[in-house]
Amino acid sequence: MSEFSTAAVYRARQAPARAHYDHAMAHAILDEGLVAHVAFASEAGPVALPMFYVRDGDRVLIHASRKSRLMRALIEGASLCLTVTLVDGLVMARSAFHHSMNYRSVMVHGRGTCLPSAEKEAALALFVERVQAGRSAEVRAPNAQELKATDVLAIPLVDVVAKMRTGGPLDDAEDMALPVWAGVVPIESAYGTPIDA
């Protein structure tokens, strides 16, 4: 099982037992999520921007309009943190303090680099493939103007931390007999019936 060589400064110190550095887990979480929150320092202070993304091997791709004021910092190579979080359940304990959530998350620290024009079209096809395999060959491909209007940033998967909590509540021994329901309420996300345009 190959591992990320995540720098010490980015490794988890809170709840380190929940942190994982193997490629397989991080890749699986990234491949299940649809939206990442990308944090960076904008002119107006820190921003957490929700963005569609796709994993491409050992990097994550995001795309954005070249006109976007917020994206300019990222395009210029600002330091960023990209986080994907999947919420799996509410953990209901016998004490208020031990309530928790089951979740899986990946945090990537790094900088994006703009893909050169020659690589953009293939990269953008991956975003369409992410929502439906085979679809990029069916839809109208981007024209020159659309390609020009869109930048694709690649963020290398180097400084990566996956975190995961699973299982039931961890109550204190003296609370185990309290007459209150304890357990996990799963949260499930699914695709509904497609709506024709």
Added chain:
Amino acid sequence: MSEFSTAAVYRARQAPARAHYDHAMAHAILDEGLVAHVAFASEAGPVALPMFYVRDGDRVLIHASRKSRLMRALIEGASLCLTVTLVDGLVMARSAFHHSMNYRSVMVHGRGTCLPSAEKEAALALFVERVQAGRSAEVRAPNAQELKATDVLAIPLVDVVAKMRTGGPLDDAEDMALPVWAGVVPIESAYGTPIDA
């Protein structure tokens, strides 16, 4: 309909037609979400941290272990951006370029202030009430040590932007006859069958 007095620097410039500043919409989105991503400048650069939160009138509350290295910046009043995003559907267009997502999001810029000890217990009860109404009266309340270990930060809902995309794909007129399915694939999130501890 009362509106946020969001400062110009935080107002949406990309897709401004999708931006909303009324209290009702932002409150509804915040009340539906469970996890916010909080962006701030940490010692190691920008961070987007997933956090459980609860809305309490015209403020959002987050809580954290006092020992958390990452939280220290927030506890000390660092500038932050708290974003909640609900993903409602995949928007499948006839052209690659017009693929999109239906979503609702709220972005709050501001700073957190630590609640004084006297207000902490009532605030923490709101987190338990958020997962199940009435539950805070049933579970064991936090003891002195637990209260001391936890800080609650209140972030005022002042500089707030809600954004929303709904409806089908917006294809170009010349693509409307292409033989490819177009429409919306809804994404639905639901609670599953509770699992007893």
